[in-house]
Amino acid sequence: MARYWPEPASPTVRSQSAPALVLVNLGTPTAPTAAALRPYLKQFLSDPRVVEIPRAVWLPILNGIILNTRPAKSAAKYASIWMDEGSPLKVHTERQAKLLAGYLGASGHGALRVVWAMRYGAPSIPDTLNALKAQGYSRILIVPMYPQYAASTTASVMDEVARSLLHWRNLPEIRFIRDFHADQAYIASLAASVREHWAKNGQADRLLMSFHGIPKRSIGLGDPYQGECLATARLVAQALGLAEERLQVTFQSRFGKAEWLRPYTQPTLETLAREGVRSVDVMCPGFVADCLETLEEIAMECREAFLSNGGQAFNYIPCLNERNDWIAGLKTLALKHLDGWLPAGGEHSHAPAPRTTDAER
Template identity: 55%
Template structure:
C-alpha cells in the first residue's frame, strides 16, 4: 500500500448514528399531523394495501387524531421540547463524552429520528460532510422489530441509493439481552425502589404490535419476553411479582397480549395495593411512557380499585445506561477502532 493511500484512509472518520422513533416539533395539531402522516404511511408500520389504507389515513385519521394526540403531547412537553428529543440529544452528547474518555475522541456521534426531525438523510449528510466514511447505525430500540429497527435500515438504504460515494455501514440489530443494558435497567429500578419503596407487582410494558406480525415470523414478542425475564431475574423477583405486557394498541385487530391497560385494570380489581410500571422497550421517556403509562395507566389502575401507582422513569441519561451504551458501541465498532 502506498503512503498516499495510507494517509487517505487514516483521514477517514468513523461515525456513530443513534436513531430513535421521532416526535412532532410542537404539541399542536398542526405539528402532529405531518408527523403522523409520515409515521403511518410507512408500509412496515401499517401493513395494509395502500389503496385500502391511504383513504382511511387521509380521510379519517389525519382529520381526527392530531388534535387528541397534541393534547397528550402537551401534557408531557418539557421546557426544551419533546422529552424524546431532549433525552435522545442528551444521550448522544453523553455517549460522545464517554467514548472520548476511553480514547475514542475521533468518533463523530450524532442522532436522527426515523420520522420527523432531525431526519436520517440530513444527519448522514452532515456526518459525511465531516469526513465520516465508516458509519455505525444504532437504533435506540433494544428489541428487534420490523416496524422499528428494520424501517431504520430501509431509510438508510434508500439514502445509499442516491449517493455516489457511500460509507461503509454497520447496523446494530438488537441488544435486549445485552448484560450491560439489563444491568442498567435493574440499577435504575433498584435506585427508584430505594427511594420510593417496592411494589406488590412490577409490570414491564412494551410497545405493542399486531399479533399477525408474530405469526409472520417477527421475533419482537419473544425478544420482549426474554428482556422481561432477564430483568426480573436481575431484580430477584418471584414469578408472581412481575408481568410482561404490551401497550399502545391501535385499531380493531388483535395485538400482542396481555394488554397493559387490561392487566392494570385486573390488578386493581384483584386488590393489588401498589403497582409499578417500567418500560424496558424504551430507552428514553416519551409520550407512550409519560402520558399513556404515567397518566392514563395510573388512572385505569386507580379507577379499578388499586391504591398506589408508580411509573418508573426510563433509562434516559442515567450513567449506567450511558456506560452500557458506550460498551455496546465499542463492541459493535470492533475492527474499525484502532487498537488500544
C-alpha cells in the first residue's frame, strides 16, 4: 500500500512529565558595591517597561549621568541591609522556593520542580528556562512574585520569558499567574501578620500600607495597578475589622521628576507626625519578600522621617517572607494554576520524571 506521509528522520516523543514552577522576583546585585550595582542598574533601567521615555532621550541620561552617580549611593543603601547569605530579596526568594517545594512534596507532588529566577541579575530568566529545557521539562508555570499587576513588573517578566523562547524550536507549554492581589490566602496571611504584631506590641494610632509607586501617567494608559493596590488594602482592612480612619494607603520609591501615584509615603508620614499622630504601624503588601525598598527605604529612612517630625513610635511589620501561612497559600495558588498538568496520582504517578543534569545535582 502506498504511503502518503514520510517516516520522521528521528522520531521524538514529547514526555508528559511533571511540570516545573518558576518563582520570579525583581532582582538584586551580587554584592553591595558600586561595581556590582552598575550592571544591575543598567539592565533594570534599560528596560522600556520600567522607564517609558524614548530611548534616544533616556539612554544618554542613563549611561552618561545615572550610571556614573547612582551605583555608589545605591551600594551604600544595600550595604546597610545586606545579610550573611546575600541580598535579602535573594535570600527570601530562594527560601520561599525551597519551602514551596517541600509543601508541594508533602502534598504528593514531589516530582514537581520548583526553581526561582530574577528579572534583572542572576539567576536570569533565560538561564533558568534553558536549564529546565535541558532537564526535559515541557510544562512551565511562571509565577511573578508581584501581587498587584503592573506593566513595569509582571508584563516585563512576560516579555523576558517570550524573548527567552524566541529561538527555541520545540516550545514548552507556558502558564502565567497574572496577579494575586485579592487571593484569599494572601490576604489572610497579611492580616495574620498584622494581628500577630498587634498581639505583641499593641495597636498604633494608624496602620499605613505602603505600595511601590508607578508614574501616574501609567494609570491613564490603562495600567490596573492602582486599583489592585487599593483592593488589597481594602480586603486586608476588612479582614482586620479596621476602621477607615485608622488606615492610610501610600506609594513609595518615586524615581525621576514626573508625578507618581499619590500620596507619597515619606511626606505622608512626616505630615502625620506633625499633625499629632504619635504612632504608626507600617507594612508593604506589594512586596512578598523584604528587600531594599522595605528594609532601607521604609524601616530606616521613613522611620527617621516620622520620628524627626514629632512621631513617637514607628513599627515596621515585615513582609510575608517565609511565613507558614503564606507558603501554604502559595502552594494552593500554584496548584490551582497547575490544574490538568499534575498526574492524578501525585508523585506516585507513572509519568516519566524529567532528567537532571550533572550541574543540577
